[in-house]
Amino acid sequence: MSAHLRRHHPASVSGSRTAEQGRGGSLEPIPANIGREAGRHDRRSPETAKSDKKKRGDDTSDRLSCHKIQESLLSSASGYNNYRGILNWCVVMLVLSNARLFLENLLRYGVLVDPIQVISLFLNDPYSWPAACLVIVSNVFVLVALYTERQLSKSSFSELVGYLVHCINMATILTFPAAVVLLVPSVTPAGGAFVLGVYTILFLKLYSYKDVNMWCRELSTAKAKKLARSLSCPTSQQFNGGNRTVCYPGNLTIRDMFYFVFAPTLCYELNFPRSPKIRMSFLLRRLFEMLFFIQLLVGLTQQWMIPVIQSSMKPLEDMDLSRMFERLLRLAVPNHLLWLVFFYCFFHSSMNFTAELLRFGDRQFYKDWWNSETVTYFWQNWNIPVHKWCLRHFYKPLLRRGFSKIVSQSAVFFLSAFFHEYLVSVPLRMFRLWAFMGMMVQLPLAWFVGRFLRGNYGNAAVWISLIIGQPFAVLMYVHDYYVLHYRQEAD
Amino acid sequence: MSAHLRRHHPASVSGSRTAEQGRGGSLEPIPANIGREAGRHDRRSPETAKSDKKKRGDDTSDRLSCHKIQESLLSSASGYNNYRGILNWCVVMLVLSNARLFLENLLRYGVLVDPIQVISLFLNDPYSWPAACLVIVSNVFVLVALYTERQLSKSSFSELVGYLVHCINMATILTFPAAVVLLVPSVTPAGGAFVLGVYTILFLKLYSYKDVNMWCRELSTAKAKKLARSLSCPTSQQFNGGNRTVCYPGNLTIRDMFYFVFAPTLCYELNFPRSPKIRMSFLLRRLFEMLFFIQLLVGLTQQWMIPVIQSSMKPLEDMDLSRMFERLLRLAVPNHLLWLVFFYCFFHSSMNFTAELLRFGDRQFYKDWWNSETVTYFWQNWNIPVHKWCLRHFYKPLLRRGFSKIVSQSAVFFLSAFFHEYLVSVPLRMFRLWAFMGMMVQLPLAWFVGRFLRGNYGNAAVWISLIIGQPFAVLMYVHDYYVLHYRQEAD
Structure with a gap:
């Protein structure tokens, strides 16, 4: 039956042999049973036999020559650009280095997380x-x-x-x-x-x-x-x-x-x-996220931020520049992680939770600021409620009154800087203008990034300004607060 | 003239007003001069006036309603998936955390790089x-x-x-x-x-x-x-x-x-x-890379690897598990960086250099192992000269002799494990089988990853096995070498 089929389909033999050779690259003579079959019927077309032989010959010459002219993948001439695995590498490296930092922190300080302590932050006097x-x-x-x-x-x-x-x-x-x-x-x-x-x-x-x-x-x-x-x-x-x-x-x-x-x-x-109705599963997931991320925020702050800040006071007092910079970089990672967790917890979880509860339809609380290639794009997209307000009630009215775009934009940054300072200085009872300056510095930074950096470089610059800028301001306030309250007590 | 034009193109007025409103969203009455012009000629088509009014009305209602039903980008319902910026974030975070580690290392140990010391590694007796x-x-x-x-x-x-x-x-x-x-x-x-x-x-x-x-x-x-x-x-x-x-x-x-x-x-x-001819610029670039990366390898080893290894000896002796794991993770980063630099320096720079010098055309010394989703794919693609040899002179001959694929594959790993052990144990004059076991462990690992992990998870698993596996073997050998040579001396 198989020989009968083969006679009608001469290609099928060479086809099956190709597959076999592809798997094993066999050079042995044709398996005995096929040879016998071929002999018995002896009606295999001469083309089949020839192609068989040719296959075997090709295989040998394949074996003899195993190189061909080609460039290395990392040479620019190769035109290769699939580095998808590098993203995974980055993630793995980040997770491992932070796991290491976490373990080191635990070994050095022990467990510092204490949820009860949080209450004391809000309450001096329980009555x-x-x-x-x-x-x-x-x-x-x-x-x-x-x-x-x-x-x-x-x-x-x-x-x-x-x-x-x-x-x-x-x-x-x-x-x-x-x-x-x-x-x-x-x-x-x-x-x-x-x-x-x-x-x-x-x-x-x-x-x-x-x-x-x-x-x-x-x-x-x-x-x-x-x-x-x-x-x-x-x-x-x-x-x-x-x-x-x-x-x-x-x-x-x-x-x-x-x-x-x-x-x-x-x-x-x-x-x-x-929105047409309250989706209970969505609501519960957002609630769970809120609860989880608030715990995480408290834990990260107590376990990671506070020890680093405490250990930065000495270099700051001594004005030891290289150690100050090392502490700044050491603070940058937990501070940035806290900010990211806060962003997700506030702008995604809690706002979506409230919106779902109130059946509020417009859930655009942020846009894709993580892809922003200019500082302006970041400020326009990370906090959409405030951005929308500024545009509708401050920027556009200013334009309508005949102010130029640059002036109106600067006025928005000025207003934002005022509120940043207001929200930090008043509760700390200390006016230092670090937050105000931090916001106002965004204007020349925006000009610089927009003028000189494009694409991924612009994006990286935005990330660096976020990762480095915030802990700088945090360190400044903490240092001044420490000097004001604890030094005075010591004196 | 402008009024004349406007009469022939009724749309142009509303067009220009739209642009103006787009910029400023002006709600003020039509500017005086336009109004006057319109009055003087009074031949503006009624459609123009109507569309003008409609524009103004639309603008006001735009201002009144500024929300629309939409999902947050991070909600799964939004279908959004552009996280290109996250890659830049990973790169920035990695650079910053390693800059911090570098600075910390410098502050703690000072400059340890000493190129002269390298010579003593190769020469005990200068004669x-x-x-x-x-x-x-x-x-x-x-x-x-x-x-x-x-x-x-x-x-x-x-x-x-x-x-x-x-x-x-x-x-x-x-x-x-x-x-x-x-x-x-x-x-x-x-x-x-x-x-x-x-x-x-x-x-x-x-x-x-x-x-x-x-x-x-x-x-x-x-x-x-x-x-x-x-x-x-x-x-x-x-x-x-x-x-x-x-x-x-x-x-x-x-x-x-x-x-x-x-x-x-x-x-x-x-x-x-x-290849047709020796490209001098290519040759010199590869030569420069080789010289630079060899310096980098020596520097990283002296400044980063050796202090970490030295500080790991104590926890290893005491069998302090959490500290051992912390040291292992601490060692993993410089070890992995060294391996990556070594890979580039050996498989790209020096092999391309030799190939260019000899006008050797086949520059495929590695394939895209960084994207490998299975352990097998990694071993087949990171070292193409060895892989090609194993395939041509060991794996395929075994298959031709009738061994199954699994047996032949295991035999290749066994051969590779033998050579790994040979290259480590003999120079250290100590037989511990860590390298042999490291290679043989790849077989169950390959089975596990291929069986249970797909896509990016598989890729991440391959990276983790690379990043963690190597320093583990390195620590084991260094520990045993230390115990054998320095403990004996101390006794």
Whole structure:
């Protein structure tokens, strides 16, 4: 049967032999049974026999010559560029070196993680909770803003009066907690930073709230004048993800106001896009991530950051430059890891958690800043809520008032620098301008990177500025805080 | 003129306004001069005015709604997967952490690099150069092999006699230098390893030489019997890169023999592919790389490897497991870097240098082992000269003799393990089988990785085995050497 088939398909023999030779490269004579078969039937086409012989000959000459002209892969002439494995190498090397550092740290310091200690960061005196009280008080400012807008919508307040009330309200939002943090001694630095963060977010939210409601009034006066079709609320019965859309004065409710206060955005909008339903598995995964990463943040700080910072005080005092630089680099790794964990925990886990809970549809809390090739791209993409706010309520209004792009951009950086400094200096009760300068230095850095570095070099420069810049500022503040508090005590 | 144009191109006004709004998002009334112009001519088409108004309206509603339903980039639902920047992050982190380690090392140990010290590794007694003498003596074995082949080609030796002479010659190549290294006390470990490396390469080369010449004789007897066309030398006047091709007995010259001995390959061939000419710039670049990387190897060893190894002796003696593991990880990074530098220096720079000098055309000294997803792929691709030799002169002959693939593969690993052990144990004058076991462990490892890990996980596993496996063997040998030599002295 097999010989019969072979007669009809002369190629099949040589085909099967090729496969055999491919596997084993056999040079032995044709296996006995095939030879016998061939002899018995003797009808194998001469082509088959010839190709058989030729195969064997080719194999021998293959064996004799085993080199051919070619370039090495790493020579530029080879045109080879698949270095995918190098990425894995980098990951393996990073994991192993950090495992080593972790082990060394454990052997040197023992286990330093102590979750109870965290509480003491927020509480000096267990019977006085100034930070919590301040957060509760913040509701007053929210209600004042809502009340003002209601009066404005009913034209009980003139635009000027409303503007003044808003200004006073928002100035108080920034100054009142700062004054409390500076004057009440039971506020800890961590508690103070938390309170000021909450108030800053509130400030930005209420500023946006005021602006949007003003724009709505402007639009409705324009409408009233021209009887044009509604723009702020295209068709009043339109549905938006199952929710009725709201038109201008209808949005001034406590429910709408507090939805905005808790929503993970700084830009007010009358009809936020809503997701159709709360996905429980998504919600639980984000909650689990939050809990896990907060533990990790606390653990990394206690086990890794604090020993390194403590060991940096001596070189900083002595102004021993090479040791200072070594400590800076040593601090850079845990600081950067903390920042990355914080980024994921805050911008991905907790914001998505809140958004899912509130069925808030727009989950763009960050864009692909990790690929940024310029410093500007990084600042535009790592914190989308703030970037969106700056663009909508600060940069574009400045442009509309006729300022140039450069001036407006610098103003945004200046504002950002102010808030960075505000959030650090006030809780530490010490004004050193390191954070302010850190932000303002981004302007020449952005110019330099944008002007001289492209592609992967630009990206690497952004990473270096992130990895080195932050621990530098951290070291400066810690050093000054240490000198101010512990040296004075020692004297 | 501009108004005239505008009349013919109604879209141009709204077009320019769009651009303006795109830049500034202006909501102010139409600039005065345009308004005046429009009034004066009053021939603007009604569509233009309408689209103008619509634009302004769209801009306001854009400003009012600034959110849309979308997922976060890091949510799996977003389908986003561009993490190109992460590679740069890995590189920056690696450079920074190693810069830190380098600085720490310098601060702790000072500069330890001492090129003079290297000479003492090769020379115990400046008046006795046993290693150099052994290398010169190796020419005798080359000439014996050539003489035997000449006698065989003239049929002065029968195949059996020739085979026996070759066997004795090659057995001597392996045993004679080993005996000298073991018995002559002035041979240092480094000198011994170098000599044994040279003799091992020579052994592999002469084995290949013997095999190929035997195949040529087999072919010519087959030819003589069947009067078939020549296969070992297709057309005698054919040119090969400007060189005449050589036919069987014509290759048995001293010139051809020594070309093969110096060529960067272990597989003999009658007509090696030749490159057209020596590129001077390529040659000089490779030479510069060799000189630079050899300095780097020496520097890294003295500054980084030796202090770590010295500091590991104590934990190894005390059998302090966590400290031993920490030292192992600490050793892994410099050891791996050394191996990578050695790989580039030996397999790229020096082999390409030799090949360019000899106009040797086949520059495939390694393939893309950095992407290997299985251990087998790594061993098949990192050292192509040895792999080619094993395939051609060991694995395929075994298959032809009817052994199974698994057995043949294991035999190759066994042979490789033997040579690894030979090259380490004899120069150190101590038989511990760590290198042998290191190679034999590759077999179960290859099975495990091939069975359970795929893609990037397999690649990472190969990297880990490389990064961890080597320093483990190094530590074992150093520990045993230390115990054997310095403990005995102390006792």
